[in-house]
Every structure is written in C-alpha cells, then in structure tokens.
Amino acid sequence: MKIKTLVAMLVLSAGATTAIAQDASNCNSNSSISHEAVRAGNFKDAYTPWKAVLENCPTLRFYTFTDGYKILKGLMAQIKDKNNPEYKKYFDELMNTHDLRIKYTDEFLAKGTKVSSADEALGIKAVDYIALAPKIDVNQAYQWLSQSVNAVKAESAAATIFYFLQMSLDKLKADPSHKEQFIQDYLAASEYADAAIAAETSEAKKKNLQGIKDNLVALFVNSGTADCESLQGIYGPKVEANQTDLEYLKKVIDIMKMMKCTESEAYQQAAYYSYKIEPTAEAATGCAYQAFKKGDIDGAVKFFDEAVNLETDNVAKAEKAYAAAAVLASAKKLSQARAYCQKAIGFNENYGAPYILIANLYAMSPNWSDENALNKCTYFAVIDKLQRAKQVDPSVAEEANKLIGRYSGHTPQAKDLFMLGYKQGDRITIGGWIGETTTIR
Numbered sequence: 001m002k003i004k005t006l007v008a009m010l011v012l013s014a015g016a017t018t019a020i021a022q023d024a025s026n027c028n029s030n031s032s033i034s035h036e037a038v039r040a041g042n043f044k045d046a047y048t049p050w051k052a053v054l055e056n057c058p059t060l061r062f063y064t065f066t067d068g069y070k071i072l073k074g075l076m077a078q079i080k081d082k083n084n085p086e087y088k089k090y091f092d093e094l095m096n097t098h099d100l101r102i103k104y105t106d107e108f109l110a111k112g113t114k115v116s117s118a119d120e121a122l123g124i125k126a127v128d129y130i131a132l133a134p135k136i137d138v139n140q141a142y143q144w145l146s147q148s149v150n151a152v153k154a155e156s157a158a159a160t161i162f163y164f165l166q167m168s169l170d171k172l173k174a175d176p177s178h179k180e181q182f183i184q185d186y187l188a189a190s191e192y193a194d195a196a197i198a199a200e201t202s203e204a205k206k207k208n209l210q211g212i213k214d215n216l217v218a219l220f221v222n223s224g225t226a227d228c229e230s231l232q233g234i235y236g237p238k239v240e241a242n243q244t245d246l247e248y249l250k251k252v253i254d255i256m257k258m259m260k261c262t263e264s265e266a267y268q269q270a271a272y273y274s275y276k277i278e279p280t281a282e283a284a285t286g287c288a289y290q291a292f293k294k295g296d297i298d299g300a301v302k303f304f305d306e307a308v309n310l311e312t313d314n315v316a317k318a319e320k321a322y323a324a325a326a327v328l329a330s331a332k333k334l335s336q337a338r339a340y341c342q343k344a345i346g347f348n349e350n351y352g353a354p355y356i357l358i359a360n361l362y363a364m365s366p367n368w369s370d371e372n373a374l375n376k377c378t379y380f381a382v383i384d385k386l387q388r389a390k391q392v393d394p395s396v397a398e399e400a401n402k403l404i405g406r407y408s409g410h411t412p413q414a415k416d417l418f419m420l421g422y423k424q425g426d427r428i429t430i431g432g433w434i435g436e437t438t439t440i441r
Contacts, residue, residue, distance in 0.1 A: 027057040031064065038067045043074035058100055062113050065101040072097065073132070082134040091132055098125035123148030123160035130163055138174065142167040150188065154195035158212045161196075165189045165219050172223065179225055180234050183255060186220045228261035235266040243273040250274060253282050262289050281311035285320055288327075297331045300324070301340075308343075318348035325357055334361045335433045352393025356400060359385035363407060368432030373420060376412035380438040381430050383407055411441065 030049035037046035050071055053064050072094040079087040098121065105118040116124075126144035130136055145164040149156050156164075168185040172178045193213040200206040220226055225234070235252050242248040249270045256267035262285075271286015288303035304324035311317045325340035338361055341354035359382045366378035386404050390397040414424060422428060422440055429437045 027053055027060050031057075031060055034071075035063060035067055038070055041074070043071045046071050047075065054097065054100065059104050059107050059111075062108055062115055065097060068097040069094065069128070073128075076132060082132075088134055091134065094128060094132065095125065098122075098128065117152065119148050119151035120156065120160075123152065123156060123164075127157070127159050127163055130167070138167055138170045142171055146185070149192065154192045154199065156192060156196075158193075158196070158209055161189050161192055162212050162215055165216055169219055169223055172225075179230075180238070182223065183225055183231075183234070184251070186216065186223075187255060187258070189216050226259065228256075228259065228264050231256060231259060231261055232264045232266050235270070236264075239266050239270045239273065243269075244277070246274060246277045249277075250282075253286060257282070262286070263293065268293065279306070279310065281307045281316065281320070284310060285323070288323070292327050292330075297327060297333070300327045314347045315351075318344040318346075318351050318354075321347060322351070322354050322357070325354065329357060329361060332364075334365055337361055350392045352389040352396035352400070355385045355389035355392070356396060356403065359383075359389070359403065359407075362430075362434055363410075365432065365434070366410075368430060368434065371420060373412040373416035374428070376410060377417075377428050377438065377440065378430050378434065379407045379410045380428075380441060381434065381436050383411075384436075384438055 030052045034046040034050035034053060037043070037049075046067070050064065050067055053060060054068060058064060072090050076087055076090045076094070079090075081087060082091075102118045102121045102125070105115060105121065108115045115121075122144050126141050126148065129144070130141050141163070145160060145167055149161055149164045152160075165185055168178070168182045172182045190213065193209060193216060197206055197209045197213065200209060224230065235256070239249065239252055252266060252270040253274060256262065256264055256270070261267055268286050268290035271283045272290055274280070275283035275287050284303045284307035288300045288307060291297075291299035291303055301324050304320050304327070307320045308317050308324075311320060321340050321344035325337045325344065328334075328337035328340060338358050341358050341361075344351055344354040362378055362382045362385065367375050368378070369375050383404055386400045386407070390400040417423065417440060424440055426440045427437055428440055429435070
C-alpha cells in the first residue's frame, strides 16, 4: 500500500513538473512572438501572445508592459470612435496594464531591473488616461497626478508636471473653492520644473523643460488667480484664521512675495504674525512694508535693518538694504538713503538699482552754490552713477540710458563754466551733502 502510494505521488510530481516546464516554455515562446511582432509594428498579431504572457507570467520580462502599451495604443489608434465598445475594451486593458506594472514595481526592482518608481509610473498612467480616455474624470486624473508629482518632484516627466497643473486648473474652473490649492500646485510645479532645468545637462532636454515651465506660467497667468487683488481675497481672511500657524503663514509670504504683492494687507499681516512667532528675514521685511504703509519711516527702516541682520545671503541682504534706501528717499532723507544704497552695493557690487537711486537722489538736490552753472554740474555726478549702474548690471541699462538722456539736458554750457574758470576735463567737487568729485564734460 505504501509502495503504491509512493509511486502515485511520484507520477503526480512528474506530471506537475512537466506542466510547469510547459507553462514556462509557453511564456517564453509567447513573449518572443509578441515582442518580435511589436518590433515589426504588427500589433494585431502581437496582441494574443502578449495577453497570454501578461495573464500567466507578468514578471517574466519588463518589456511585457512597455510592449503592452504600444500594442494597445496601436490598436486603439485604428479605431476612430472613442465610444466604440472595442476601443473601450482596449482602453480598460491599457489602464489595467498600468496598474499591474505599478503592482509589480517592487518585484522588478528586487530582481535588479532598472525601472521607474510606482509613483512615477502612476503619473505616466495619468497622462495616458488624459490623452486616451473616452471621457475624462478630472478629479481622478488630478488625484493620480498630484500623488505622482509631489512624490517624484523634479524627477517627474515634463508631461506629468504640465498635466498636473492643467488638471488643477480644470478643477478650479469647476470649483472656485479649489483656488488656493491651485496656487499651491502652481508653486510646486514651478519649483519642480526649475529644479529639473537646473539639473539637466542636455541642452535639447533643457529647452524642452523650459518650454514646459513657460506653459506653466501661461496657465497660471490666464487662470485669473495671478493678480494681487485675487490673492488678497484668498489669503486675507485665512491669514487671520491661521495667525498661529507658522507653516501656513510662511506659504502666504512666499506666494505674495513671488507675485510682487508685498503691498497687500495679507502679505503684511502674514509677515507680522510670522514675526511674532519666529523672527526671520522675510517676516521682518513684511513688517517693514507694513510700517511704511502706515507712514512709520523709522519703524520701517528698523525692520529692514533687522531683516538684513537675519538674512544670510548677500544678494538678499542687498535687496533689503536697497528697500530701506527707497523708504528713506520717499521721506526726502537723502543722505540716509544714499548710505543704505552704499550698504546694498557693499553686499552686492553688481547691483545696479542702488546706483540709479543715488543718481536720482543727487538730481533731487542739485542746488549747493550761488552760481547756477555750478549747480548744473551736479548732473555730471548724476550721470556718473547712471553710467556705473549699467556697467555693473546690464539688466538696468535701458532704464539708466533713459535717465542719462533726460539728465544730460540739465548739464551746464561750456561758455557759462568758462566764465567761472572751468573747462572740459576739469575736476569739480559738488558741494552740500553730496560731496563728490566729478569731471566736467
């Protein structure tokens, strides 16, 4: 009895081994057949053996999935009507293929196969869904893309980043309450695109990424959320409701600053509440703008001073020192304003704006002598600063040239200076608070 049982077990075992070997053989055979058919562009003949591999041995080779995408998209392309039942069948199979590819990601990675992460694959699925679905569920597409992009970040495919913001905009069109999230999505997408551009070494790919970034900006600008009034409407009430939430306040500060809405109440209040919790350079800057808006010049300068001290980046220090100079200039505190311009230049010697402001300060105060011709020599000093501005900072050249053209008309005539004992090429010191030496032209 025992011998019969043993023999029976051996027979069954041999049969099972043969069946397993046959299955493996069929998988390899079907995989080769379908793969060759795909390479030849023959998607119809590739479909059945590929389907058998996907159902019976999906992790045999990774190209089962990449081939599957080509096969199903190729077959769908031959059907013009997206509502055709056969098209819908292939579309559902495409989504299922994406799902299986995501499901088996860890298994492929464990075998040493170089594949993208499940989150990145989800983004690829979403892009195919948007392009090929008979009817798009915007909320579903947005959910997939949001999960993918915010996990993969700068390593996301360019199309994934773009469609993430596009779907967010489509949600906004259907639901105005999505406005704040749309702005956050724009900031995130822009950050990831910028990081991808900075990391890319291929000029062609960098150009493509820059095109995507330009499209993101266009989506945002055309969304109706990009003006300061809209941002104030969104964040004004929420700043008050979140005045103890430092993370939220910092987001508001960053958004309003990026959109150049530093005169908005929401920005200034967010900065004030943020400053009370944790004094930072940006929070102090916001408090400075708030003080200036209230007419408190000394208070504004005090906060700008603190912002400069808290800031670690010299370029940013220069911008804050320059802002203090502009505040002082508005109050006609000319000598103090120049001192802050000089501070700004000390932090960033290639910063043209402070030179332009000094030029304008000099032009505001040209009268230091009883001789009108000597007073007009002040404009030589003005032009010196404008020339220096465009020399160190080409980005301000257009503005500097316009001012040079304007102020050149105020310089003295040679005959008037000759009567005072001066000629072209002579050096002259401008009196009063200016106290600078310039050359007569």
